[in-house]
Structures are given as C-alpha cells and as structure tokens.
Amino acid sequence: MDVRLTIDGHEAKAPKDMSLLDVVRRVGGEIPALCHHEGIAPIAACRLCLVEVRRPGRGEAVLTTSCDYPVSEGLEVVTASPRIRRHRAMNLQLLLPYAPDAPALHEIAESLGVTAPLFAPVTGAPLPGCILCELCVRVCAALGYHALAAIGRGDHKRVGPPFGRSVATACVGCGACHEVCPTGCIAMEDTATTRRIWGRELELFTCRRCGKPFTTVAHRTVMVARGDIPAESCDLCETCRSRDYARRLAPVR
Ligand code: SF4
Numbered sequence: 001m002d003v004r005l006t007i008d009g010h011e012a013k014a015p016k017d018m019s020l021l022d023v024v025r026r027v028g029g030e031i032p033a034l035c036h037h038e039g040i041a042p043i044a045a046c047r048l049c050l051v052e053v054r055r056p057g058r059g060e061a062v063l064t065t066s067c068d069y070p071v072s073e074g075l076e077v078v079t080a081s082p083r084i085r086r087h088r089a090m091n092l093q094l095l096l097p098y099a100p101d102a103p104a105l106h107e108i109a110e111s112l113g114v115t116a117p118l119f120a121p122v123t124g125a126p127l128p129g130c131i132l133c134e135l136c137v138r139v140c141a142a143l144g145y146h147a148l149a150a151i152g153r154g155d156h157k158r159v160g161p162p163f164g165r166s167v168a169t170a171c172v173g174c175g176a177c178h179e180v181c182p183t184g185c186i187a188m189e190d191t192a193t194t195r196r197i198w199g200r201e202l203e204l205f206t207c208r209r210c211g212k213p214f215t216t217v218a219h220r221t222v223m224v225a226r227g228d229i230p231a232e233s234c235d236l237c238e239t240c241r242s243r244d245y246a247r248r249l250a251p252v253r
Pocket residue numbers: 139140143145146147148168170171172173174175176177178197198
C-alpha cells in the first residue's frame with residue numbers, strides 16, 4: 001500500500017514502511033549516509049542521515065535518522081536545514097578520527113562545510129579506518145556466509161572473524177564486504193592465482209571464456225550449489241556474462 005508524504009514541500013508517494021532514506025533517494029534527494037545499503041536491515045550507526053520529520057497531528061518536527069525510519073501517511077519531511085546540517089557535521093566530526101583518510105568522509109565533510117577535524121585521529125585501532133558501521137557484517141550475513149561479527153562493546157568494539165579468531169573460517173572470498181565498506185579499510189589482495197582476505201588465502205577461479213580470474217573457487221562452488229544463477233553462468237565473469245545476455249537479447253536478422 002502506498003502512502004503520501006511531503007519531502008521538502010514536494011508531494012511524494014511511497015510504499016508504506018519503506019525507509020525514509022530510500023524514499024528520498026528515489027525522488028532524487030540527497031542525504032549523506034555511510035552505514036546504509038538498500039535491502040539490508042539498518043542499524044543507524046553513522047548518524048549522518050538525519051532529517052526532520054513531523055507526523056500529522058503532532059506538534060514540533062523531530063530530528064531522526066532516516067535509514068531506519070519507516071514512511072507513513074501524511075509525514076512532513078525536511079532533508080536540509082541549519083539544525084540538520086549542524087547535527088550531521090557534529091556526527092561526522094565523531095567519525096573522522098576513526099577514518100581520517102577516507103575519501104567518503106571527506107566528501108561529506110565538504111558538503112557540510114566541515115573544514116578541520118575537531119578531534120585527533122584514533123591510533124592503535126584493531127582495524128584502522130573502520131567506523132564500525134557493520135555493513136560488512138550485515139552484508140556477509142545477508143549473503144548467508146556469517147563469516148564476520150561485531151565483537152566487544154564500547155571502546156573495545158570491533159568487527160572481524162567471530163569468537164576472537166584471527167581467520168574468518170567461513171569466508172568464501174566473495175569480496176562483498178570489501179565492496180560495501182564505506183571507508184575502504186578491508187584489505188583484499190589478489191595475486192594471479194589467489195585472494196587474501198580476513199586472514200584467508202583462497203584459490204581464484206578463472207572465467208571459462210576470457211581466462212580472467214573473477215572470483216574464488218570457494219565462492220563459485222557455493223553459487224553452483226545454491227543454484228543462484230545457471231551453473232554455466234557461474235563459470236563466466238561479469239563482462240562475459242553480460243555479453244552473453246546482450247547477444248541473447250539482440251534481434252535475429
Ligand atoms: S569476502 Fe568473506 S567475509 Fe567478506 S562478505 Fe564474502 S564471505 Fe563474507
């Protein structure tokens with residue numbers, strides 16, 4: 001069921017309970033967000049996606065994170081105001097010491113007019129550059145591997161292999177966590193034949209057609225076993241697979 005709402009004074013329609021952040025993005029709005037991925041349950045960790053919302057019949061607009069806020073009928077949303085920018089800027093200042101070199105944070109800093117960090121960089125973190133957004137953990141779990149976990153609390157919190165292990169034994173080397181990490185702090189090193197990630201060294205699988213390594217043998221084995229995509233496609237890299245697809249779609253002359 002669709003609901004009607006206003007976003008910065010413009011009327012919009014969206015499926016009830018869709019996240020406000022996704023709705024705003026679908027209508028072309030821009031909200032900074034580092035811990036969100038459409039389709040993955042939110043945890044509202046980075047606190048950058050703040051907006052103001054007012055429910056019908058309620059008085060003042062309240063400040064809230066938009067990634068975990070479900071839309072409902074009659075919501076009035078403001079995505080940019082001096083109050084929003086001020087709070088986003090402060091939350092960004094709290095993240096910057098953990099990932100002072102991350103381009104994604106610098107981009108957001110620039111958009112918020114943050115010119116200098118308030119706090120000194122954190123040193124000696126178990127995973128330098130990690131802002132503890134847990135996207136890696138959530139993506140890995142959503143893919144069914146559960147190779148990573150958020151461990152510890154407070155200042156001792158970190159992400160990595162569960163139970164304090166140094167190697168993520170359940171990792172198949174799909175590379176999804178490396179792809180989604182907003183700060184680029186997950187090391188993934190490919191040689192001609194192997195991939196190193198989370199303490200594992202996995203054999204690479206080469207494309208049957210072009211001979212380019214494109215995933216690991218372990219990941220390809222899981223894809224075939226699950227039947228996610230036709231078995232013959234599991235042997236092709238994305239480029240060769242797209243070419244096949246385009247060929248099938250091409251009109252027969
Ligand atoms: S590379 Fe390993 S840890 Fe990362 S998402 Fe894939 S299975 Fe999980």
